[in-house]
Ligand SMILES: Nc1ncnc2c1ncn2[C@@H]1O[C@H](COP(=O)(O)OP(=O)(O)OP(=O)(O)O)[C@@H](O)[C@H]1O
């Protein structure tokens with residue numbers, strides 16, 4: 077089957093919405109990396125840049141929503157085209173929320189500068205953020221190449237992020253029990269870890285959406301949740 | 313599961329040496345709207361016409377295979393095509409009112425099939441049929457005027473009124489809305505939806521949106537083959553065959 081529509085303006089519309097999603101994805105990737113770096117290096121300026129860039133991400137989401145609505149109204153897309161348009165909406169929604177989490181992460185840089193240093197978590201947080209950013213990069217590739225296999229691999233990676241989070245959760249508990257003066261800083265760091273874990277979940281949702289786009293069906297097996305922190309009451 | 317109204321088995325239709333319908337097997341459900349879609353010349357009208365033996369009127373046309381209506385072969389020698397067509401009504405691609413008054417266009421069928429006991433009955437059938445076809449308000453003051461003097465869209469609705477007047481069990485419609493404005497189209501679609509509670513409706517349409525709006529089942533024809541047949545929702549969201557996908561999404565096939 078040809079990928080081209082008889083009406084070439086239709087192809088241009090669909091391409092332009094997808095290009096906006098890719099652009100938004102690029103900004104969100106940068107926000108994750110910059111956010112994580114601003115934390116690690118306690119770089120208040122970089123944190124400010126992440127916050128400022130979030131506006132651009134939000135604006136892109138609005139534009140994608142508008143163009144998708146326009147395309148639905150004017151072109152009445154069906155089948156694969158409908159899935160393409162619906163997917164742009166969903167992906168843009170997830171990207172916007174990931175961007176928010178990245179912004180939130182950056183915001184805490186200002187707070188952490190004031191806190192006592194806790195060795196260890198910084199590097200773990202950076203690894204976790206890198207992992208999520210890598211997943212996001214793959215999911216965007218899977219999206220633009222219509223690669224359901226790659227999207228499936230991304231889904232599987234979510235498990236790793238969850239495990240990193242669980243490990244950090246335990247680590248924070250240990251620090252806090254060792255010395256109550258660590259509590260404030262650990263609470264902030266925990267929020268950051270949790271936010272990164274949530275980003276991983278959103279990227280996983282995006283991967284599922286890409287699978288839907290390519291195959292017409294959402295993956296059946298819902299992902300096994302690996303956040304076991306709700307069972308941890310004490311660390312031995 | 314709805315009862316099956318029509319059952320077509322290995323149906324072939326030829327015009328001379330042209331093989332217009334190729335080995336079509338399909339079950340058409342009762343109390344359901346079935347849409348036939350497909351590119352121009354793929355055989356939609358041909359197959360539709362074979363369901364009430366309209367093809368009999370074309371000399372070079374030959375139908376093979378079995379077409380069963382309520383389990384009975386409609387091509388059996390004992391079947392009277394006129395009786396069959398009263399049961400299986402049809403609205404054609406081009407409006408074809410009789411050269412008679414608006415009233416008589418509609419009263420004709422009920423009269424010959426003895427559906428009205430008296431003039432009052434007949435008046436009632438004419439009025440309700442015109443109302444169902446969303447034409448009553450436009451013509452109620454000139455029922456004696458010739459049907460051929462109406463506009464194209466009005467003529468089409470007159471033919472729809474004529475078809476429903478005999479209370480057929482199945483209504484075959486070949487692009488019934490191609491000459492109608494959006495309001496009349498919506499009214500005809502509303503009528504189709506209403507008919508579905510009692511009848512089986514088969515509609516040929518070139519409007520994908522219309523097929524999606526009015527039908528529960530969709531059949532996609534391509535070069536005389538029935539390529540895909542299924543739930544309308546499935547056909548329009550996730551068709552199985554790439555030819556269906558290309559066609560419904562307006563791609564180069
Ligand atoms: N009376 C006829 N004599 C000879 N060939 C015919 C006749 N009617 C139809 N055909 C041929 O049979 C094939 C199917 O035609 P048909 O009218 O069923 O197509 P269709 O799907 O209804 O197209 P459209 O959407 O344009 O109405 C075409 O190749 C057409 O040329």
Ligand SMILES: [Mg+2]
Pocket residue numbers: 356357358405486516
């Ligand atoms: Mg036709």
